[in-house]
Amino acid sequence: PKEGEKELRVNFRNIRSLTAKLYRINSPVEVLEEKSKVRSQIAEKRVFIREIPIFLPDTPEYWQGETSFTVNPGGLGTYMLTFSSSPETNDTRGSEYYFSVSDLAVFARGSSDNRYDFFVVDRTTGAPVPNAKVDIYKLPGNWNNSRLTLDQSITTNDLGLAVYNKKIPNNDVFYHAVSGNDKGSTLNWLPSAYYSYSDRSNEPREMTNIFTDRSLYRPGQTVYFKIIQVRGGAGEQSVIVGKPIELVLRDANHREISKQMMTTNEFGSVAGEFVLPQGVLPGYFTIGTGQGSVGFRVEEYKRPTFEVTFDKIEDTYKFGEEITLKGKAESFSGIRLQQAKVEYLITRRQMWWRIWGGTANHYTAGSVTTGEDGTFEITFTPEKPDSQRFSKAVYSFEVLATVTDINGEIQITSYTVTVGDVSMMLSLEMPDRWVKESDEKIVISAKNLDGNDVTANGTYQVFSLLENDSIGQLAVEGEFKTGEQPALKKQLAGLPSGKYKVKLQSKDDRGNPIETEKDIILFSYSDKRPPVKTNEWFIEKNSRFLPGKNAEVILGVSEKVHVLYELWQEDNLLERKWIGLDNENQLFSFPYKEQYKEGVTLMLTYVKGEKFYSHKVDLLPEKEKKELQVKLDVFRDKIRPGAEEEWR
Numbered sequence: 001p002k003e004g005e006k007e008l009r010v011n012f013r014n015i016r017s018l019t020a021k022l023y024r025i026n027s028p029v030e031v032l033e034e035k036s037k038v039r040s041q042i043a044e045k046r047v048f049i050r051e052i053p054i055f056l057p058d059t060p061e062y063w064q065g066e067t068s069f070t071v072n073p074g075g076l077g078t079y080m081l082t083f084s085s086s087p088e089t090n091d092t093r094g095s096e097y098y099f100s101v102s103d104l105a106v107f108a109r110g111s112s113d114n115r116y117d118f119f120v121v122d123r124t125t126g127a128p129v130p131n132a133k134v135d136i137y138k139l140p141g142n143w144n145n146s147r148l149t150l151d152q153s154i155t156t157n158d159l160g161l162a163v164y165n166k167k168i169p170n171n172d173v174f175y176h177a178v179s180g181n182d183k184g185s186t187l188n189w190l191p192s193a194y195y196s197y198s199d200r201s202n203e204p205r206e207m208t209n210i211f212t213d214r215s216l217y218r219p220g221q222t223v224y225f226k227i228i229q230v231r232g233g234a235g236e237q238s239v240i241v242g243k244p245i246e247l248v249l250r251d252a253n254h255r256e257i258s259k260q261m262m263t264t265n266e267f268g269s270v271a272g273e274f275v276l277p278q279g280v281l282p283g284y285f286t287i288g289t290g291q292g293s294v295g296f297r298v299e300e301y302k303r304p305t306f307e308v309t310f311d312k313i314e315d316t317y318k319f320g321e322e323i324t325l326k327g328k329a330e331s332f333s334g335i336r337l338q339q340a341k342v343e344y345l346i347t348r349r350q351m352w353w354r355i356w357g358g359t360a361n362h363y364t365a366g367s368v369t370t371g372e373d374g375t376f377e378i379t380f381t382p383e384k385p386d387s388q389r390f391s392k393a394v395y396s397f398e399v400l401a402t403v404t405d406i407n408g409e410i411q412i413t414s415y416t417v418t419v420g421d422v423s424m425m426l427s428l429e430m431p432d433r434w435v436k437e438s439d440e441k442i443v444i445s446a447k448n449l450d451g452n453d454v455t456a457n458g459t460y461q462v463f464s465l466l467e468n469d470s471i472g473q474l475a476v477e478g479e480f481k482t483g484e485q486p487a488l489k490k491q492l493a494g495l496p497s498g499k500y501k502v503k504l505q506s507k508d509d510r511g512n513p514i515e516t517e518k519d520i521i522l523f524s525y526s527d528k529r530p531p532v533k534t535n536e537w538f539i540e541k542n543s544r545f546l547p548g549k550n551a552e553v554i555l556g557v558s559e560k561v562h563v564l565y566e567l568w569q570e571d572n573l574l575e576r577k578w579i580g581l582d583n584e585n586q587l588f589s590f591p592y593k594e595q596y597k598e599g600v601t602l603m604l605t606y607v608k609g610e611k612f613y614s615h616k617v618d619l620l621p622e623k624e625k626k627e628l629q630v631k632l633d634v635f636r637d638k639i640r641p642g643a644e645e646e647w648r
Helices: 030-035 196-204 486-493
Strands: 007-010 017-025 045-053 066-069 077-086 097-101 104-112 115-122 132-140 149-155 160-164 173-178 207-212 222-233 235-240 242-251 254-263 269-275 282-291 292-298 308-309 324-330 341-351 355-369 375-380 393-405 410-420 424-429 432-434 444-447 457-464 472-481 498-507 513-523 537-542 551-569 572-590 600-608 611-621
Touching: 007 077, 007 097, 017 066, 030 077, 030 097, 045 066, 066 572, 104 173, 104 355, 104 600, 115 600, 132 160, 149 160, 173 207, 207 282, 207 292, 222 242, 222 282, 242 269, 254 269, 308 393, 308 410, 324 410, 341 375, 355 375, 375 393, 424 498, 424 513, 457 486, 472 486, 472 498, 551 611, 572 600
Parallel strands: 432 513
Antiparallel strands: 007 066, 017 045, 017 077, 077 097, 104 115, 115 160, 132 149, 132 173, 207 222, 222 235, 222 269, 242 254, 242 282, 282 292, 308 324, 324 375, 341 355, 341 393, 393 410, 424 444, 457 472, 457 498, 498 513, 537 551, 551 572, 551 600, 600 611
């Protein structure tokens, strides 16, 4: 915006000094033409304003440094910065920077085919700007042989809306907003071409679903398939009876191998088979029609004759404790592989809460030999990196074993052992945003390093968080046993809405202290304002409606905001208006109407403090639940002695 100094950041490397020169540009049109780099005439059209020295902090050679500087152009318009450094740099990409100073912001969308809606608002307050102009520019040819020319100039109405009906074939079309002396907003491309979702969803489409009996075949084997032909559109689907279908079998090079003509039966399906030829190039084959296909692999594979398995480890281990993995190699006929070579590779990867972190790194490798009974042992001592010697960590060690028999057949298997300074991890299972009226359960769980649930006891503390996320006062505390936490849920429901930190403390089976924490936001549907300072508090309380039950959405802001409210049904605009909010929550309630039976879309769009916000939610009718109730009944003939019961 016009008021205030503008802070810019600069990244640099291997330079000692940096100076910027500030220039004023007559029009943003010239900036766009200059960026095309077809003709460089900007030097003749710019006006020098001042030189700005930029302080550079000491940075080691080849390291990237960062600094910032402020600039106050002193008025609305388009500006250019050029940079010179010592030593000079050959990188011309970063030697020029263009920016605009304007109190206007424009957001645009394609509302129908070749129709574009532009909303001009104040960049800071978001209030609509009536009687502003949106200038539309076109490029008649290309950047080499033509220049941008004005196509239309459209005036905004009381809603700040200007509508552009595109009648020109050009693809290079740009726009920007002008109001009085404010001509500084940059040129932007027209929004992406409009595509009618209603036309797409209502148009019936035929789909072919193809299934095969397997995903891997050898050359010469038979591929059995089944096809279901379906027609879908407007939320309904039906099978296609008596539909002729041409099926084509193609090889890995997409060349046609075989073709069949078939007709769907009364269920819209058809089944058949293809015989794969001998001597074909292996790879990915397909069976397809013009409306669907399925793929499978054809390989000259051999069935494995033996398998390699590891015995499960029940114990938990610490760093520095020796681990012995026991495995065996055995044929599928029950014969143990004797004196077979076993090569193993062990990798190490950091882990946290059963989530892999970072990449797997080589730890150790070696080889052993199977015994007379086909068993083998791999022994290693897990250690954590020196960089984490004094911090608690959890790592997984994956053991990859490769066994080769006397015939040269190779089988590979793996086993993962998790090792840590602690043997248990705590977790608080609840949403980051917790509504006090919720029926959801709050669960505290504990898992060992193998991911299995364990029972644990401990304490919890809930602290309020200040606006800068620093910890405030202790709100509630208590004790827990893993599982559902009704006491904690009741305590949270009694706290004022706001942001809190929940801390859990316990001990593992080794006596090590275990802690975890989670930041949550408590709120209620009846809150008058957002529970935290924000301008985008958006809650979908209920996006489904039916007679007697409203769809409800909540938008909350902490400042004074102008919101563009729009209600759409596919391509039809049902309602549009501006709504003013000032540090409050606004409930939007939508009762069921026959007009809404296909659903509607709510769009809330606004600008505040140079930031663009947009919320979109589809409000749909709740479908009637049609469940088939199956009940078993028994009948006994009480007249005939010894009659057996009948189940119905």
